[in-house]
Amino acid sequence: MSDYIFELKNITKRFSGVEVLHQVPFSLLPGEVHALLGENGAGKSTLVKVMTGVHQPDGGEIFLNGVPTEFSDTRQSRQAGIAAIYQELSLFPDLDVAENIFVGRQPTAVGGRIDWRKLYAEADKLLASLGVHLELKQKARNLSIAQQQMVEIARAVSINARILIMDEPTSTLTLNEVADLFRLVRRLRQEGTAIIFISHRLEELFELADRVTVLRDGVFVDTRQIKDVSRDDLIRMMVGRKITNMFPKQDVQAGKVILKVDRLSGDGTFRDISFELHEGEILGMAGLVGAGRTNVASAIFGVQPATSGVIQLDGRQVQITSPQQAIALGLAYVPEDRQLHGLIPPMNITANISLPMLGEYSRHGWLREKEERSAAYKEARQMEVRANNIWQKARELSGGNQQKVVLAKWLATNPRILILDEPTRGIDVGTKAAVHALMSNLASEGMAILMISSELPEVLGMSDRILVMREGYLTGHFTRAEATQEKIISAATQSVTAGSEP
Amino acid sequence: MTAQNPPADRSGFSTLLWNIARFREAGISIFILILIVAVTMRNPAFLTAENFKDILLNISILAIVALGQTMVILTRGIDLSVSSMVGLVAMMVSFLVKENPDLSIPLVVLLGMLLGAVLGMFNSLIITIGKVPPIIATLGTLSIYRGLVFYYSQGTWINSFELPRSFKELSKGTPLGLPNMVIIAILVAVIVFYFLNYSRTGREIYAVGSNPAAAQFAGIRKDRIVFLVYLLSGIASGLAAVLWASRFESAQTNTALGFELQTVAAAVVGGVSISGGVGTVPGVLLGALLLGIIQNALTIVRISPFWQLAAQGLLILIAVITDKWILARVERTGKR
Numbered sequence A: 001m002s003d004y005i006f007e008l009k010n011i012t013k014r015f016s017g018v019e020v021l022h023q024v025p026f027s028l029l030p031g032e033v034h035a036l037l038g039e040n041g042a043g044k045s046t047l048v049k050v051m052t053g054v055h056q057p058d059g060g061e062i063f064l065n066g067v068p069t070e071f072s073d074t075r076q077s078r079q080a081g082i083a084a085i086y087q088e089l090s091l092f093p094d095l096d097v098a099e100n101i102f103v104g105r106q107p108t109a110v111g112g113r114i115d116w117r118k119l120y121a122e123a124d125k126l127l128a129s130l131g132v133h134l135e136l137k138q139k140a141r142n143l144s145i146a147q148q149q150m151v152e153i154a155r156a157v158s159i160n161a162r163i164l165i166m167d168e169p170t171s172t173l174t175l176n177e178v179a180d181l182f183r184l185v186r187r188l189r190q191e192g193t194a195i196i197f198i199s200h201r202l203e204e205l206f207e208l209a210d211r212v213t214v215l216r217d218g219v220f221v222d223t224r225q226i227k228d229v230s231r232d233d234l235i236r237m238m239v240g241r242k243i244t245n246m247f248p249k250q251d252v253q254a255g256k257v258i259l260k261v262d263r264l265s266g267d268g269t270f271r272d273i274s275f276e277l278h279e280g281e282i283l284g285m286a287g288l289v290g291a292g293r294t295n296v297a298s299a300i301f302g303v304q305p306a307t308s309g310v311i312q313l314d315g316r317q318v319q320i321t322s323p324q325q326a327i328a329l330g331l332a333y334v335p336e337d338r339q340l341h342g343l344i345p346p347m348n349i350t351a352n353i354s355l356p357m358l359g360e361y362s363r364h365g366w367l368r369e370k371e372e373r374s375a376a377y378k379e380a381r382q383m384e385v386r387a388n389n390i391w392q393k394a395r396e397l398s399g400g401n402q403q404k405v406v407l408a409k410w411l412a413t414n415p416r417i418l419i420l421d422e423p424t425r426g427i428d429v430g431t432k433a434a435v436h437a438l439m440s441n442l443a444s445e446g447m448a449i450l451m452i453s454s455e456l457p458e459v460l461g462m463s464d465r466i467l468v469m470r471e472g473y474l475t476g477h478f479t480r481a482e483a484t485q486e487k488i489i490s491a492a493t494q495s496v497t498a499g500s501e502p
Numbered sequence B: 001m002t003a004q005n006p007p008a009d010r011s012g013f014s015t016l017l018w019n020i021a022r023f024r025e026a027g028i029s030i031f032i033l034i035l036i037v038a039v040t041m042r043n044p045a046f047l048t049a050e051n052f053k054d055i056l057l058n059i060s061i062l063a064i065v066a067l068g069q070t071m072v073i074l075t076r077g078i079d080l081s082v083s084s085m086v087g088l089v090a091m092m093v094s095f096l097v098k099e100n101p102d103l104s105i106p107l108v109v110l111l112g113m114l115l116g117a118v119l120g121m122f123n124s125l126i127i128t129i130g131k132v133p134p135i136i137a138t139l140g141t142l143s144i145y146r147g148l149v150f151y152y153s154q155g156t157w158i159n160s161f162e163l164p165r166s167f168k169e170l171s172k173g174t175p176l177g178l179p180n181m182v183i184i185a186i187l188v189a190v191i192v193f194y195f196l197n198y199s200r201t202g203r204e205i206y207a208v209g210s211n212p213a214a215a216q217f218a219g220i221r222k223d224r225i226v227f228l229v230y231l232l233s234g235i236a237s238g239l240a241a242v243l244w245a246s247r248f249e250s251a252q253t254n255t256a257l258g259f260e261l262q263t264v265a266a267a268v269v270g271g272v273s274i275s276g277g278v279g280t281v282p283g284v285l286l287g288a289l290l291l292g293i294i295q296n297a298l299t300i301v302r303i304s305p306f307w308q309l310a311a312q313g314l315l316i317l318i319a320v321i322t323d324k325w326i327l328a329r330v331e332r333t334g335k336r
Helices: A044-051 A073-078 A097-101 A116-130 A143-159 A175-190 A204-206 A231-239 A293-301 A322-326 A338-342 A348-357 A369-382 A399-411 A429-444 A455-462 A486-493 B013-019 B026-041 B049-074 B082-099 B105-128 B134-153 B165-172 B182-196 B200-210 B212-217 B222-248 B261-268 B281-300 B305-335
Strands: A006-016 A018-028 A033-038 A059-065 A067-069 A082-085 A162-169 A194-200 A211-216 A218-224 A257-266 A270-278 A282-287 A308-313 A316-318 A331-334 A417-421 A448-454 A467-470 A473-479
Touching: A006 B082, A018 A044, A018 A059, A033 A231, A033 A270, A033 A399, A044 A082, A044 A162, A044 A194, A082 A143, A082 A331, A097 A116, A097 A143, A116 A143, A175 A194, A175 A204, A204 A231, A211 A231, A211 A399, A211 B134, A218 A231, A231 A316, A257 A293, A257 A448, A270 A282, A270 A417, A270 A448, A270 A467, A270 A473, A270 B082, A282 A293, A282 A429, A282 A455, A293 A322, A293 A331, A293 A348, A293 A417, A293 A448, A322 A331, A322 A455, A331 A399, A338 A417, A338 B212, A348 A369, A348 A399, A369 A399, A399 A429, A429 A448, A429 A455, A429 B165, A429 B305, A448 A455, A455 A486, A467 A486, A473 A486, B026 B049, B026 B281, B026 B305, B049 B082, B049 B182, B049 B200, B049 B222, B049 B261, B049 B281, B082 B105, B082 B134, B082 B261, B105 B134, B105 B165, B105 B222, B165 B182, B182 B200, B182 B212, B182 B281, B200 B212, B200 B222, B261 B305, B281 B305
Parallel strands: A018 A218, A033 A194, A033 A211, A082 A162, A162 A194, A282 A448, A282 A467, A331 A417, A417 A448
Antiparallel strands: A006 A018, A006 A059, A059 A067, A211 A218, A257 A270, A257 A308, A308 A316, A467 A473
């Protein structure tokens, strides 16, 4: 008999006759952190959904503690002790922390009424045992993403989950929050919980995981001890080829100043932000989540105009009060949240790409479909969007391809200034490299790029200059040569220098 | 990967069926066919050209207002004031032609649409500038416009004999084979269809309804779109009002009372999503047709008038459930 707490053998899954998983094996030991790795579309999510009973496999077997098992829905898998925490957190925003932990299973007293005192006492005990500090009566909508994750983990622990699946839990966390999360994961591991951990950040896997399984195009590549593999090995296993240069930054002689921001302030989210952006330059903007970087970008793009300060384009002062004005001035903004701000998911690829430029593709208000179609096709092809055709709906695409559509949409506007907000968050290694190559090319053609990123290797690898923000203030400014990981972290986390305190 | 292609391992016939079923409107079409067959079996008089002309005549006004309503719902809004706009414009136009029987009919139609536009624009202003949620804003004007009907008419009404013959012929005349009213409704449907599918603004209406935030980032002025759809709904209601007064040869204080719910029903039964961004003109026309057939059929199979309203509601619910059921089956077949 094996020691595996959970084992999948030769799992095959088809959608519309297309195999998305081909005889994939997966095993889990009690008390291990097992990383699941692969590019977008490699089949990780489908495999997780088979484990949790969302999908039923078309072939293969599932063993739980050595016993053949079938899950026909998520309720059954939960009862069997499998809990999954997805990227989209599923708390009830208007219930408080304790209520969220015990939702649907509130302790009851006589007559079926909820025993509130017991509920709070148990929640308190549970959080203490996990070493998590949270205000029990805080409403979920007021929690940070990291805190919400903690609540979800606490909920999983409270139902005695022996197997915890975490789908990209760190993609939206700050460095400190990631450290907290890892502490909690290690604690659970010590207590014997088996954890399946999905992340695109390879560094994290080396820090946390015991074993790693790599999938590629729905096929099992290998399961290895993490200590036996290198970062390059993992990338090679994932993409099937070697990516030699993750950050293909070309050296470009920066041109004249195109955008100048002077003492820009916005309703309490950022203050006195001043910088210049040159033609052909990639200006990185580092900082913790919530430091106000996105607010600065929204102000420049006219989504949420600044309350004071000056924006100059080509030395001329401009008032940008709406996105349509910003677009007309040659700005483009690829927002942080694809689903919420970047795409119209139910619309097809063509309509998504043409959206900011409908005026260009219409005459007297009527669309000229041929022009729209050929322009969209050209952009989608240039970006190498992988889809059945350009009529496919955006929501049916993988994350990486969705991001390519958003990029195609904004590049179609022929911008002179491109603002990229977390351009590679949650997308796979291959697409990431493609996006970086694209940025480098655009800059060498003279486009000015402002890149907000929370990923330090990306900031360091792609930027000509780096700005660092903390709590609404600019706290650091480095050239490519001077910048180091330590300097940026220190500028992003140290307290604001005296004198600029509000 | 996706449900775009029919499953390969199926016979030609079931592939054909599958292709038919892929249309969003398949569910409701099937339900309409079943209904027609069932009612004809009870009473063959149902399936006659004469009766269907009657049904078309009955649903023309509904279709026009429902199409305006649809554009509003596509932006995640709702226009509850349509019935009162129809009532008010019908009353004003009727008084107008009573006093000026020689007025040119096209001019009367145009004036009705203009009045509707003014009323619709008032809704637009409350919603975009006053920042009042659509359901509350139009609930308010639903009462205000109805109140104005009473004020304007001083409680009197216009009877058939007070209206000129040419005005009555506007809806019922058949110089082109079909009643004018049906032709006007078809024309409106064609215009709205082309507007929604082939115009820049139509595309922007769908974008704003599907994802308002992303539409804003793409440089679409949401307020302008919202303003426009309530204005269009007002114009549609104004046109419908003229036809209403012409068809029923009267204008009363309770004209079109409760009609707003029928327009919402036609849109929603036709597959327009209340959460915005989803809905088609053919769907709405089928929705209106279904409502018309149900009303007509209940009379033809002699359901007691005391039961008709309840039976109508029941059939609508069955239609929506059938539609969802068929859609779910189609999607599941697609995935296998």
